Amino acid sequence: MTTRSGGTPPTRGELLPGTLEMLVLKTLSDAPMHGYGIAQRIERLSSEVLRVEVGSLYPALQRMEAKGWISSRWGRTPTNRRARYYELTRKGARQLAVEVSAFDRVIAAIRGVLDPTT
Numbered sequence: 001m002t003t004r005s006g007g008t009p010p011t012r013g014e015l016l017p018g019t020l021e022m023l024v025l026k027t028l029s030d031a032p033m034h035g036y037g038i039a040q041r042i043e044r045l046s047s048e049v050l051r052v053e054v055g056s057l058y059p060a061l062q063r064m065e066a067k068g069w070i071s072s073r074w075g076r077t078p079t080n081r082r083a084r085y086y087e088l089t090r091k092g093a094r095q096l097a098v099e100v101s102a103f104d105r106v107i108a109a110i111r112g113v114l115d116p117t118t
Helices: 018-029 037-047 054-066 090-114
Strands: 070-076 082-088
Touching: 018 037, 018 054, 018 082, 018 090, 037 054, 037 082, 037 090, 054 070, 082 090
Parallel strands: none
Antiparallel strands: 070 082
16 A cells, blocks of 8 residues: 655555555445455545555455455456455454454554644
């Protein structure tokens, strides 16, 4: 995942661990989607600040499927192309809650460092 804020893309160490998985799980909580649709939705919902690289997305989808967080099936896109559609499982929904909770704790900690007067 990279940023498009006009700055340089973050290095691997600048990304919070699990962020991509959390964003994909959240995206799939709305509806099953194919990989390209997942990437587009994350980009659109983040006002084009976040861009998911294909080289990161598909390995992440494979890892999440191996963990049982998502399932997949072959289907047709609206343009009649064959594509693999991914769907959130119950285990994935539970993992999403865990990921969001952990992320919220990290964000609160960062806010505490940035503004210690609050």
